Amino acid sequence: MNWSILQNNLVNISFGVSLSNLITCWISLAFPNIQYIKNISNIQTIIINCSLSISLGSRWIIEKYFPLSNLYESLLFLAWCITLIQIVLERQTKSQIISSISVPIQLLIIAFASFTLPEEMQVASPLVPALHSNWLMMHVTIMMLSYSLLIMGSLLSILFLVITKGNNLNNNQNKTSNQIFNNNSYILTENNIAINSLKRTNLLASLDNLSYRVIGLGFPLLTIGIISGAVWANEAWGSYWSWDPKETWALITWLIFASYLHSRLIKAWQGTKPAILASFGFLIIWVCYLGVNFLGQGLHSYGWIS
Incomplete structure (x- = not known):
């Protein structure tokens, strides 16, 4: 076969x-x-x-x-x-x-x-010497899983922004409440609009929450992946950190999503602002994953595009 x-x-x-x-x-x-x-x-x-x-x-x-x-x-x-x-x-x-x-x-x-x-x-080609290590499975698998989760979380944030069209979620909720309970007026047409608006607000809240949860799962994996990569780098090249393009952009990715999670945890930002930051993170992930292999060379260029 x-x-x-x-x-x-x-x-x-x-x-x-x-x-x-x-x-x-x-x-x-x-x-x-x-x-x-x-x-x-x-x-x-x-x-x-x-x-x-x-x-x-x-x-x-x-x-x-x-x-x-x-x-x-x-x-x-x-x-x-x-x-x-x-x-x-x-x-x-x-x-x-x-x-x-x-x-x-x-x-x-x-x-x-x-x-x-x-x-x-x-x-398939024979592995280069640096890849003959048990760290290959652990480090690369964790990094790819973290990329996948962060990509999915970022896409949910992008969808959130597309649906809101830049409007703040909290403002939408207030407008919906005013439509429903304004002077206890239960006019059929206005109620239908209010119900549709309420459904839309619930959808946005679900997207926002799901994006936060998925990114919250991907970020610890990214952290573990970077740490394991540093240990492997020391074993293979004698240095924990060399400011290789891949390492640098992995750190930038980490900082972007750390900022996103920090803003959500302290509730400094709500609605569209953290979603914009997560959407920006989507671009940074692809620069880290593909961009540095097309535009730059470094210790991670083996087996990729040189």
């Missing part, structure tokens, strides 16, 4: 099902009362996750190293993490909004890995 062909076919299946799932998600949002469409979307997400699992798992068994040594493998693992997070969040929230922001990013990641990267970067 040609395992490389099987792996490529599984990745292609993931891409095709992701494209189909994107259409299914749009239909589900347009017709939220049709339950079987939601079920189809959930099944498609599971198929994507299983296909990526088999592809990465077979690569791990055949090549005898954890498949996170180059950009192609890490992109597939990132897509796998995002699908897993989507499955968990949808099970908890019972909402298709999660898939509406998750599926497009999955599709772009898989498409970039499959159709943009040159074939020589998709082929």
